[in-house]
Amino acid sequence: MDYNVLAELLAATVRVAAPLIFVALGAVLSESAGTFAVGVEGMMLMGAFSGAVLTFVTKSWAFGLLGSAMSGAALALIVAIATARFRTDHMVTGLSVNILALGLTSYLLRGLFGGKTPVINLPTLDAIQIPWLCNLPLIGRALFEQSLLTYAAFFLVIPMHLFLKKTQTGLMLRAVGENPAAAFSAGTDPIRVRAVAIIVCGAFAGLGGAVLSLQELGTFTDGMTNGRGFIALAAVIIGRWQPLFVMLGCLLFGAASALAFNLQGWSLPISSYVIQMTPYLLALAVLCGIGRRARMPAAIGRSFTRN
């Protein structure tokens, strides 16, 4: 493989990983507090949709981003009320909102723009070059010539790590996911902590969706997240709920997607659909290997009731 192709692959890896990182960091919050984040796929889709629509209507990126975070959070609110307050099953609830989001976005798209094949066309966010650094060999373009939201995704990792490890709130959040009774007796309200964690997770997942629609593609199409939310969940497991490792997990899937995309250009005698499956097959393989050993938050999936 020649040098330019490799540099291009690295740049694509980082670019593809960015939306995954947003979603995965959100999922880390929700799951560390004890709620399976199955609904991130739907929250991401909602974010992608509202981001695109609002930016299109208001002509403002800021409104678009705000809208995507808020719509992701709104969908998450449903999950929060159902699971934390009414103790529904996390898997079922998550899957339901995923289906809800798929239907709702397709419906609203047609309702708002009419016609059979509605089109939103947006200029995508430009790459920002960091002077000097972007000229570094091999990694220069990958790390220092990316769009705003990509930088933002990677910059979020450290604060998230510090939040979970070094702050009282983060400690409490993890305690709620490990042993809600202990957290309760230490003076917190596990139900509220879980609800807030889920809602913030929704906002993050929404932003992840916005990266896709505003920065990558400049449009919204039905079901455009296409399983990326689930890939982010796999990255969370690979990274064992620790933001730094989760980021590496996202990069791994980014690399797989970038490679798959690249391979399609080589006109190999394999169906392009098979090649597109590689990141998902990789996710399965990695989960079989690492997933077994990963230690989940001890109380994940279990509801908390007070006597």
Next chain:
Amino acid sequence: MRCSESQDPADPSPMLQMQGICKRYGAVRANENINFSVTRGQIVGLLGENGSGKSTLMKILFGMVRPDGGTIRFKGQALSGHTPRDAIRAGIAMIHQHFMLVDAMTVAENVMLGWKKAGAWLHDRQVAEQIRSTSQEYGLDLDPDAMVGDLPFGKRQRLEIVKALLRGAELLVLDEPTSNLSPPEVTALLAVMRRIAGDSRSIIFITHKLAEVFRVCQEVTVLRDGKNAGRCSTEGTTRAELARMMVGREFGLATPRVEMGSGAEVLEVTTITLKDSSGLKLLDEITFSVREGEILALAGVDGNGQTELVEVLAGLQAASSGRIALHGRDLTKTDVTQRLRAGLAYIPVDRATTSLVPGMTIAENLGLRDFAEPPLRRGLRLNHPAFYSRAVSRISEFGIRADGPGATVDTLSGGNQQKIVVAREIGRKPRVLIAFQATWGLDPGATRFVIDQILALRNSGGAVLYLSSDLEELLGIGDRIGVIANGRLVGIVPREKANPAEIGLLMAGGGLLPAALEINEDLG
């Protein structure tokens, strides 16, 4: 009569006043119109049999459990509809009987959890330093960086104590804090309690060991069947009187010891060594044997290799080297199921994780060891009526207080959970019983009962290995007594030759003479 019904008339405005507290769980009345008060600067003992409602009352005080009725006044303010957060703010701290710790976090993280002084941005280094100094000061050795999940039970108890001490509340609730501590540690803790009360702070102290009550408490409140059974000052009462108040009757005579002669060797353990991943010896060439109709009692401070020894014997861990034989048959390489079949029974220290499945019913838990054999199995199916009838008989034989065989184990009081474990293991009539802190958390009546059951097993020819940190109990039950210290088995002596002071010294690894002497004093 020195003991009044409930209220202390001498203190019209106590620091804490709980009145008419009621709490029902289904058909069980855990608390029925309970009155309870604490005077500032006092240590108040709260006594009662297993399931009498002590923990429930304290959880209501701390806001963990909502009462059905009653009022609470603390420092003149009403506490109602409160949560632990409000209780903590008001100045109450509590050590729970079933620890409230996060296994996947370090000791320091557990201490910082919810502690204002640890800062919104955690001052982890300062806290670690404080943990070190506090635990040293009080003789409770604790490493702030250790993972709680890896700690033996005794250490977790120390962690709960250090946590509460560091927070320094005005009213400290200790729900059976001494049940897993060795005698020197108990002495240290009681000294700390006296010091705290000296600062005009108050303590509510729940324990089943009456001797401890007399060492530190000024006042005692006794509960029976969820109701007040009386309140007295420790100066005006005796152990026997308290015991009578708790159970409502006098204790009967202990099971007599039958002289067994020397039977055949049943359990033979030869040079068992266990190394951890760094090569450190957790067990060092342990060799002993137990005969038919004999109880070998092993004393030791928790964390000296007891857990490892019993787990190696039960088949939960593999020894690095050495041999285990039962009736001459080599069991070293066999798994748990085979050992159970061979007639081994095991009562572990942590009932909630190794022994019981808290979410399953009493009947199911009682059948956990033999569900694969008739009568509990019928063809390929479980025989539910057999589970049920076995449970009914064990519940009455062992005096388990519960809503019935269908109640889940996590709704039982701590002592009653322990009775289920004991009932299951002894009910199997094993050839060898390994019991590790078998009376942990049991009230005096139930303790007596368990010891009687173990003696009866011995009298009928069973071999028993009995480990505990309670010296008094070991000296009472053992035919031979040994000490385990630093992973080594030292000085097995016949019961006639056992000397508490010497054993105390061996337990402490040879150092600490004063602690050993204090043990002696306790036995008097």
